[in-house]
Amino acid sequence: MTMFDLASGPRLSKSEDTRRRIVLGAAAVLVEKGYAATRLSDIAATVGMQAGSLYYHFDSKDDLVEEVLGFGVRYTHDYVRKAVEALPSDRTPGEVLFEAVAAFLEALLAIGDLSPAHLRTFHQVPLEMQERLRPPRREFGRYLDELISAAITSGEVRSDIDTDVLRLFIINSLERVVDWPQPLRERKGNSAVKMMRTLILDAIRAPR
């Protein structure tokens, strides 16, 4: 797994680079202050420019926020798919699912403020924007559903609870780990990823 590095990454044009710095700065301010109290001047300050200058890169505050929210979704979903595709072909459906779970949390933690910014801001933005952001989320949900269904069929995951419920349980549990206090993410030598994978595995696997 390659570490997420927003600063470098694939070489960006100068313009794309500032655009990305603005997005990351916006995420940081959103997490610290919340959507309502986030002023364009705050965001501009973190990037070292004036509020008005942001309009060269984005049409509006919400346009910028939409980029923040969409970026995290695209990254995490791509990350999970690639992690799954990179698995040896002899993995069972259950093993694939548990790798996907771990990869999803890895990705959430790797993108820093973008994760909590998404979690906290989604329900604050206009409904039309929420609607635009839903399709990719749904698509990822369907992808997870396939992994879950396959693991149920193979007998590795419990069949007494609905697939939709299992999916929400998994996603909801993982999404909120990004809000854990930092010291909690490493306990007794266990990482948050290891601990959550263990808990979810034991929760959803078929009784032996």
Next chain:
Amino acid sequence: MTMFDLASGPRLSKSEDTRRRIVLGAAAVLVEKGYAATRLSDIAATVGMQAGSLYYHFDSKDDLVEEVLGFGVRYTHDYVRKAVEALPSDRTPGEVLFEAVAAFLEALLAIGDLSPAHLRTFHQVPLEMQERLRPPRREFGRYLDELISAAITSGEVRSDIDTDVLRLFIINSLERVVDWPQPLRERKGNSAVKMMRTLILDAIRAPR
């Protein structure tokens, strides 16, 4: 378990009654529009009054919001404690914990919009307000920690994962159930409470 009934409940004075109606209306608007887009005029409209009239009951928008957030916390915590106290004395620590888990989710679901309003709004309000709201949350966390620790000592709950992590896992998982689409809360004759209790139980219990 008595059903939460905000309309009736212990007889309220006329003034306390409107105050409560305002709080509930505010919660509904907060969930629908998010904190930033919630205008006092929206809240007033749901209660059937004018925006200015709210200031007879509350000092400011944030004063009202603080009441919304605090109300849910007090109710759910009281509910869990009472449910636990009402248990027969022969229950094992593990059984007590699992009843507490179920009761917590019952309470979250019973108070309607107050739950998602709290979940979504908490990080949007001024930090000073967040600080004022934290102590009761911490207190409840410590209470849960006691239940968890006792169940670990009795050998019913796993000891390979930190108590703090177990607590956050439980609370985080349950808190987001209030965002599930309504039809998902009843599947195959299982209620959300039953399903979540099962999942959490299997996740955290000691391996046999």
Next chain:
DNA sequence: GTCTATATGTGGATAGAC
């Protein structure tokens, strides 16, 4: 207790210089 009317402040957005 609730209404109407108004003062006030703030922050998103725009225009044009550099």
Next chain:
DNA sequence: GTCTATCCACATATAGAC
């Protein structure tokens, strides 16, 4: 591309009538 200056809409909050 970024800055400065300014416009303008809007929602909180206040004052006083009823």
